[in-house]
Amino acid sequence: MVTDSGAPGGARGLRFLNRPRGLAVEADGAGEPHAIAWQGRFRRVTVIHDRWRIDDEWWREEISRVYFEVELEGGRRLTVFHDLVAGGWFLQPYRPPTTTGEPPGGAARRR
Amino acid sequence: MDFACIQVPWFAIAVARRENPQLAGRPVVVGGAPEEHAEVTACSPEAMAAGVAPGMSLRRALALCPGAVFLPLAASVLRAEADRLAALLRERSPVVEEAGQGHLHCEIRGLPELLGLGTATYLAQLRESLAGETGLPVLAGAATTVFAAHAACSALGLGIGIAGDRGGPRQSISVVPGREREFLAHLPVKVLPVEPAMHQRLRLFGIERLAQVAALPLSAMQAQFGPAGRRAWELANGRDSSRLQPAQEELRVTEEVELPAPAVSQAALLAGSEAALARAFGREEVAGRAVRIVTWWAGLEDSTRVSRRLAFREPTADPRHALFVLRSKVEALRLPAPALSVGVELAGICSEYAHQQLLWSSGRGRQRELDDAIAQLHARAGEPQVYRIVEVQPWSRIPERQAALVAYGS
Numbered sequence: 181m182v183t184d185s186g187a188p189g190g191a192r193g194l195r196f197l198n199r200p201r202g203l204a205v206e207a208d209g210a211g212e213p214h215a216i217a218w219q220g221r222f223r224r225v226t227v228i229h230d231r232w233r234i235d236d237e238w239w240r241e242e243i244s245r246v247y248f249e250v251e252l253e254g255g256r257r258l259t260v261f262h263d264l265v266a267g268g269w270f271l272q273p274y275r276p277p278t279t280t281g282e283p284p285g286g287a288a289r290r291r
Numbered sequence: 292m293d294f295a296c297i298q299v300p301w302f303a304i305a306v307a308r309r310e311n312p313q314l315a316g317r318p319v320v321v322g323g324a325p326e327e328h329a330e331v332t333a334c335s336p337e338a339m340a341a342g343v344a345p346g347m348s349l350r351r352a353l354a355l356c357p358g359a360v361f362l363p364l365a366a367s368v369l370r371a372e373a374d375r376l377a378a379l380l381r382e383r384s385p386v387v388e389e390a391g392q393g394h395l396h397c398e399i400r401g402l403p404e405l406l407g408l409g410t411a412t413y414l415a416q417l418r419e420s421l422a423g424e425t426g427l428p429v430l431a432g433a434a435t436t437v438f439a440a441h442a443a444c445s446a447l448g449l450g451i452g453i454a455g456d457r458g459g460p461r462q463s464i465s466v467v468p469g470r471e472r473e474f475l476a477h478l479p480v481k482v483l484p485v486e487p488a489m490h491q492r493l494r495l496f497g498i499e500r501l502a503q504v505a506a507l508p509l510s511a512m513q514a515q516f517g518p519a520g521r522r523a524w525e526l527a528n529g530r531d532s533s534r535l536q537p538a539q540e541e542l543r544v545t546e547e548v549e550l551p552a553p554a555v556s557q558a559a560l561l562a563g564s565e566a567a568l569a570r571a572f573g574r575e576e577v578a579g580r581a582v583r584i585v586t587w588w589a590g591l592e593d594s595t596r597v598s599r600r601l602a603f604r605e606p607t608a609d610p611r612h613a614l615f616v617l618r619s620k621v622e623a624l625r626l627p628a629p630a631l632s633v634g635v636e637l638a639g640i641c642s643e644y645a646h647q648q649l650l651w652s653s654g655r656g657r658q659r660e661l662d663d664a665i666a667q668l669h670a671r672a673g674e675p676q677v678y679r680i681v682e683v684q685p686w687s688r689i690p691e692r693q694a695a696l697v698a699y700g701s
Contacts, residue, residue: 195696197680234688243689275693278685 200270203260213248213260213269227251234261247274293400294535295414295433296440297380297421300448302393303333306372307362309426318343318359325353325361332364376425383417388535393427396437396535410465418463434466434474436531442475442482442501451478472529476502483523489516501527546571547634553592555629560589560621561614563633568610568617571637581606583639585613587620589630597626608643665699675699 204217212231215222230249237243244264251257259274299305303321308314318338323329331352334343341356352359373392381387384397403413410433418431432444443464466474478501480493492515498504504512504527512520525531548567550559564587571577583606588598599620607613613635665677675698684692 195678196683196691197694197696199691236689272690274690277688277693278682 198273198275200261200272203269203271205260205262205269207262207269211246211262213250213262216250216252216258216260216269218252218256218258223252223254223256225250226253229257247272249274293398293435294437294440295384295397295399295417295431296437296444297376297395297397297418298430298432298444298448299376299393299425299427300430301333301335302373302391302427303364303369304335305393305427306365306369314360318356319362320349320352320356320359321362321364322349322352323361323363325349329364334359372425372427376421376427376429379421379424383420386535386537388537390441396441398535399433411463414463414465422462429462431463432465433463434471435468436471436529437533437535438484438526438531439466439471439475439529441484442478445482446478449479449481472505475527475529476500476505480504480523483526485516485519485523489519489523492516541638542576542640544571544574544577544637544640545634546574547590547632549632550630553629553631555626557622557624560624560630560633561618563630564617564621564635565610565614567633567635568613571635572608572610572613577608577637577640579608579643580640581608581643582613582637583641584637585617586636586638587617588634588636589624589626590632590634591626591628591630593628595628597624597630599624602639606639606641606643669698 204222205213206215206222208214212228213225215224217223228248228250231247233244233246235242235244242265245261246264247259247261249257249259258271260269260271262269304314304319307319307321314335316337317335318341319335320331320338320343321333322331327349329349331343331345331347331349333345334352338352338356338359341359343352343356343359349361353361369392373389376393377387377389377395380395380397384399384402386398388396390396399410399413399417403410406413408416414431414433418429421427421431422429430444430447432440432442432447434440434443443466447461447464479499480501480503481490482501483490483504493499493504496515498507504523507524509521509524512524514520516523546567548563548570550563554560554563568585572582583603585601585603586598587601588596590596599617601613601616601620603613603616668676677699678696679699680694681697682693683695685694687693
């Protein structure tokens with residue numbers, strides 16, 4: 181669930197980067213975006229290049245999102261997701277997790 | 292005999308007359324055209340006889356000697372000729388001192404004996420060989436002291452009562468050891484190496500010969516002329532313990548880089564300059580030493596050169612520093628033709644300059660200054676103004692968990 185997106189601050193001034201920004205999206209019956217409000221008007225989604233789902237942190241505030249990498253008319257590419265817990269659409273550039281780190285205790289769990 | 296003095300009297304005139312023999316016997320004034328606002332730098336004895344003297348204006352010289360030939364000052368030519376004469380003498384003597392252009396002192400101790408010659412013959416042959424190779428009227432004097440040799444040679448130049456074996460003017464003379472005082476006695480005080488003002492005062496006192504100086508009490512000369520008076524009295528009495536001070540050859544390091552293609556862009560010139568500087572500073576002669584002066588040049592397509600001279604406030608051993616200073620000069624250049632090469636000459640090479648190091652390295656010191664400035668900025672604004680990016684959970688699949696901004700200093 182995404183709340184208070186874009187709100188500043190955290191402990192000792194920690195501000196997470198790449199926070200989701202709310203977005204107006206028209207979706208079709210299958211839950212796929214077919215028009216996105218971009219720069220003041222709705223633009224048609226011409227191609228959906230990729231789609232993936234993230235389910236995480238079910239043990240505290242569950243996160244469940246479906247991401248779409250779409251191309252709008254005019255060629256603009258965006259990454260948006262649909263929050264399946266709270267509803268609503270969000271814009272969020274996506275960077276795959278790096279392989280250089282892992283959560284504390286991850287290695288121990290594997291053993 | 293320990294020392295010899297080699298002189299080309301009226302050096303600038305002698306060089307001009309060698310180039311143009313038609314000037315022989317005519318009054319010649321060197322310094323420029325008479326309409327120029329410049330001074331006489333040299334003049335021939337004929338012009339001097341008409342009242343012309345070095346230092347007076349060319350217009351005045353023209354008024355005094357309307358028939359004189361006025362020549363431009365070819366300083367570089369005279370310097371080259373003087374250097375050539377000195378180089379020739381260095382081939383014949385281990386110690387050579389340049390007293391002026393066309394005026395050299397050298398050590399000849401043991402050289403006549405080495406060649407199996409008497410001193411007079413050796414000196415005559417030395418003079419002839421120098422005169423033959425330069426084409427200039429060389430005179431030579433030899434004595435056991437530097438001043439006696441100088442005075443003997445100067446006397447020849449002044450044409451003072453020293454007749455040659457064949458009745459003509461002598462061109463070399465050696466002073467008999469032990470008879471220096473006697474030889475010097477009849478020479479004019481003009482041969483003393485003292486300031487012109489002292490010469491003038493000696494004339495005012497009616498002192499014209501060295502014998503008169505020698506006869507004065509030392510205390511009187513000292514009282515009138517100070518240390519210069521004491522020196523003049525000692526020289527006039529044949530006392531001279533001075534030694535020659537040969538010029539130290541200055542080390543210069545030159546490197547030139549051919550550009551891959553004719554270039555006018557500053558980037559290409561700077562790249563070539565950087566390579567030339569790196570090569571020059573990397574030379575063995577410069578290792579562990581610093582440089583005061585860099586002369587930079589660009590060789591142009593039209594066979595001309597554009598050059599710039601950099602003098603560092605503090606000697607540097609760092610080619611990057613030299614390039615940093617050079618950069619502004621090169622960037623201001625507008626080349627008249629594409630450059631084919633760039634080169635540098637390092638001069639003023641000296642021991643590496645000592646710098647006071649900071650207690651902390653410059654990096655840490657700078658970091659501390661930065662930290663202080665940022666803390667002050669935060670305090671003034673009441674909230675963090677500068678952040679740094681930290682990876683928080685780079686392994687997370689949730690993008691907003693991966694990185695965060697942290698207030699600087701927290």
